[in-house]
Every structure is written in C-alpha cells, then in structure tokens.
Amino acid sequence: MSEGPLDDLDRRIVHSLQQNARKTSASEIAEQAGVSASTVRNRIQNLEAAGILTGYRPEVNYEAASYQLQTLIVCTAPVPEREVLAKKALEVPGVVAVREIMTGTENVHVEAIGSDGDDLSRIGRDLDEIGLEVVDEDLIRNEYECAFHGFDVKDV
Incomplete structure (x- = not known):
C-alpha cells in the first residue's frame, strides 16, 4: 500500500x-x-x-571526542526573522543543529557542543548578539533515534 x-x-x-x-x-x-x-x-x-x-x-559521540557538554539552547526569535536567525545561528562556532519551531514563543532550538562552561557561555552570548533571545539551556545526557515506522514495509 x-x-x-x-x-x-x-x-x-x-x-x-x-x-x-x-x-x-x-x-x-x-x-x-x-x-x-x-x-x-x-x-x-x-x-x-x-x-x-x-x-x-555520521553519528558523533561528542563526549568520547573530549567535548563533554552537549546542550539544547531554547531561544525566542521574532516570527518574521525566525528563519534568517535560525540559519545565522549555524554560523556560531559550537552550534551543530538548529530547529525552527512553528508554534509558541520558544521558537528556535539550538544544539551546541562545548568542552566546558566557558564554551557554552560564549555560544549563548553569540546567539544573543545575532538577535536570538536565550530563554533556557538544558544539558543533554543521551539522545536516542530510530527509523520512522511509517517507512517499515516488513508487514506488507
């Protein structure tokens, strides 16, 4: 089907x-x-x-590569500027992924990697300087992914 x-x-x-x-x-x-x-x-x-x-x-184990801190930085961007600011966030050293969120005020999620707290503080300042308001920061312990079940055709 x-x-x-x-x-x-x-x-x-x-x-x-x-x-x-x-x-x-x-x-x-x-x-x-x-x-x-x-x-x-x-x-x-x-x-x-x-x-x-x-x-x-590739999937990278940042901790094994001596980058101990992986963080999710939750930001707010004005909706008309969200896409431009999200793409600009990718230029900040240490940022590895950016997601635009379609609803709510916490509408840009930035994944960043650092070796220490100073790295993460600098990344937060850099995001602020480009126009993103940092609302929250969460350290990531582990991340798990799997293949989307909708593509599985074993039972077809």
Missing part, C-alpha cells in the same frame, strides 16, 4: 538507510525486496534527486 509519493520499495529503502546507512548495501536491500541491486541504486538516486534523501551524516 503506497502513501504519498513513495511506493513500498522506496519506503523499504528509506527505512533501511535510516536504520544504518553506512552498513546497508543496495544488494542487501535488493535481496530483502526481491529486486536487483541496480534497481535499488536507481531508486536511491531518484530519492536523492527528489530531495527525499538529503544526506548521510
């Missing part, structure tokens, strides 16, 4: 890559799906061209 622009094979490919893109080959996906590896490679290229697959990023 297809939902949206993706058919079952596309969803199977996306789900497999979300689980572990680095260790999942087109041949493995093809074998599970009963199609050729070249079909899977072509589908991956099509998913990339359509902007559905937008990148393959």
